[in-house]
Amino acid sequence: MLTIANLFVRYRQNLALTQVDLAVAPRRIVGIIGPNGAGKSTLIKAVLDLIPAGGTVALDGRPLRQQLHRVAYVPQRTAVDWDYPATVADVVMMGRCRHIGWLRRPGRPDREAVKSALERVGMTEYADCQIGELSGGQQQRVFLARALAQQADWLFLDEPFVGVDQTTEAVLFAIFRQLRDEGKTLLVVNHDLGEAVDHYDDILLLRNRVVAFGPRKDVFTEANLAAAYGGLPGRFVYSGGGR
Amino acid sequence: MGWLEWLAEPLRYPFMQRALLSALLVGTICAITGSYLIVRRLALLGDAVSRAVMPGLAIAFIVGGNIFVGAFIAGVLSTALIGYIHTHSKIKEDTAMGLVFSGFFATGIILITKIQSETKVDLMHFLFGNILGVSESDLLATAVISAAVVATILLLFKELLFHSFDPLGAKAAGLPTEALHLVLMSLIALTIVASMQSVGVVLVIALMIAPGATAYLLTRRLPSMMGLAVLLGAVASLVGLYLSYYLDIASGPAVVVVSIACFVLAFLFSPRQGLLTRLWQDRKAGYAEKPAPPVGLR
Numbered sequence A: 001m002l003t004i005a006n007l008f009v010r011y012r013q014n015l016a017l018t019q020v021d022l023a024v025a026p027r028r029i030v031g032i033i034g035p036n037g038a039g040k041s042t043l044i045k046a047v048l049d050l051i052p053a054g055g056t057v058a059l060d061g062r063p064l065r066q067q068l069h070r071v072a073y074v075p076q077r078t079a080v081d082w083d084y085p086a087t088v089a090d091v092v093m094m095g096r097c098r099h100i101g102w103l104r105r106p107g108r109p110d111r112e113a114v115k116s117a118l119e120r121v122g123m124t125e126y127a128d129c130q131i132g133e134l135s136g137g138q139q140q141r142v143f144l145a146r147a148l149a150q151q152a153d154w155l156f157l158d159e160p161f162v163g164v165d166q167t168t169e170a171v172l173f174a175i176f177r178q179l180r181d182e183g184k185t186l187l188v189v190n191h192d193l194g195e196a197v198d199h200y201d202d203i204l205l206l207r208n209r210v211v212a213f214g215p216r217k218d219v220f221t222e223a224n225l226a227a228a229y230g231g232l233p234g235r236f237v238y239s240g241g242g243r
Numbered sequence B: 001m002g003w004l005e006w007l008a009e010p011l012r013y014p015f016m017q018r019a020l021l022s023a024l025l026v027g028t029i030c031a032i033t034g035s036y037l038i039v040r041r042l043a044l045l046g047d048a049v050s051r052a053v054m055p056g057l058a059i060a061f062i063v064g065g066n067i068f069v070g071a072f073i074a075g076v077l078s079t080a081l082i083g084y085i086h087t088h089s090k091i092k093e094d095t096a097m098g099l100v101f102s103g104f105f106a107t108g109i110i111l112i113t114k115i116q117s118e119t120k121v122d123l124m125h126f127l128f129g130n131i132l133g134v135s136e137s138d139l140l141a142t143a144v145i146s147a148a149v150v151a152t153i154l155l156l157f158k159e160l161l162f163h164s165f166d167p168l169g170a171k172a173a174g175l176p177t178e179a180l181h182l183v184l185m186s187l188i189a190l191t192i193v194a195s196m197q198s199v200g201v202v203l204v205i206a207l208m209i210a211p212g213a214t215a216y217l218l219t220r221r222l223p224s225m226m227g228l229a230v231l232l233g234a235v236a237s238l239v240g241l242y243l244s245y246y247l248d249i250a251s252g253p254a255v256v257v258v259s260i261a262c263f264v265l266a267f268l269f270s271p272r273q274g275l276l277t278r279l280w281q282d283r284k285a286g287y288a289e290k291p292a293p294p295v296g297l298r
Helices: A040-047 A088-094 A108-120 A136-149 A166-181 A195-199 A222-229 B003-012 B014-039 B043-052 B054-063 B067-087 B093-115 B123-128 B136-155 B157-165 B167-172 B177-199 B204-218 B222-247 B251-269 B275-284
Strands: A002-011 A014-024 A029-033 A054-059 A071-074 A154-157 A185-189 A202-206 A210-215
Touching: A002 A040, A014 A040, A014 A210, A029 A040, A029 A166, A029 A195, A040 A054, A040 A185, A071 A136, A071 B167, A088 A108, A088 A136, A088 B157, A108 A136, A136 A154, A136 A166, A166 A185, A166 A195, A202 A222, A210 A222, B003 B014, B003 B222, B014 B043, B014 B136, B014 B157, B014 B177, B014 B204, B014 B222, B014 B251, B043 B054, B043 B067, B043 B093, B043 B177, B043 B204, B054 B067, B054 B093, B067 B093, B067 B177, B093 B123, B123 B177, B136 B157, B136 B177, B157 B167, B157 B177, B167 B177, B177 B204, B177 B251, B204 B222, B204 B251, B222 B251, B251 B275
Parallel strands: A029 A185, A029 A202, A071 A154, A154 A185
Antiparallel strands: A002 A014, A002 A054, A202 A210
């Protein structure tokens, strides 16, 4: 159980997130949905202690920041430089960094974990490719493979579907379901309200605070959607901070 | 004169032996730490730190301390200050770098010119290096620093790789990213300190990024990029030094020019990304009449 209590994030003068209280049950695929600027990425960064935030985050009763080995984070694909001199296998091996430990070199279990992670996302044949040679969808699969290699129970993915092809989207959701059935939990920031939302078990509707959270059909009510997206011209940017 | 004699001739002089050893060491560590500057897009920071060591040198002279230690402290302090300014105001990083490095550099020059007459310090030696004046103890210090830099990078290689590719991902995985950043900054400052004597602070940035940039065009993984950069750095140092001996030109600039010449060759002829390679391939493929595609940069 992931318990978030009174989480808030201040950005300059504005509150990017406020009064976030959540209890996320394990074995679910949770979609984090909301308009641009609603604080979706900010929420997972705050939960993982990547940015300064107030409030508390606990996993099974203990502070999350003390058990980061139980979580894996998939940043937005654009957060890194894909011209970096590394192969696909190098990037996936990064996920083993903490398992290997300081001053040690990767061993057999690490190479096995990398191999099976790549198999799972269907990227085995690209293991020795330089990451810059891949398409956007392939890069996203490599990022997921890195998270898989971490063998964490809780996965946080920031906009994994931006700029990826249909095939990759289907592959990613299939893997999400397998992972859930294996007992893992996935929190996925989704950039818009497309058909993709049907794949989630639970929806967290966000607009700088929690508008609604729960099973998909309970959350997608007209009132909730109006509260999250109301007053916005279509899918246009909402860039101010909520009060 | 045979080529063996040509090679052996400068080695008759102990000062040339020391210069060659020093150039090899400096070429090696500059190429390694410089590779991190390139992949982390910190080349300008490397340049800033190289100027910022000056006041540390001067103050060390004034208080009679170790100049390497003084320069190192000033170098690390400058990176901390740059970080502080851009995180605590809306000033962006490049402006913060410009402010800090020129401020430190100017202060350093003032201090050194003040003490120049009493002590036997020569500002020019620090600005442009004086590899022929490397003493035994200078060489020893360079060797110790080089060993420390290489050992640290070998021991922390996988962590530095993760951190330099994806700092946010590394932090989420529980790596102490602030400490790793500080380690990297210290390695850069140490490299610059070890290189002052041979190339000087003005040109050291070229030794740090030229071999790495050349290798970046030719390799696909960080270890091979660093390995090739070391080879190129060492070769450029040797060739530059021999050129300087036989043509009677300044040694630091000679090494730098050779390094940059290697880069130009890679830029034009790299098998995958070279400018001329692409033109040649296009011509073979029958696209000669079309205008050249955008230069082979990605």
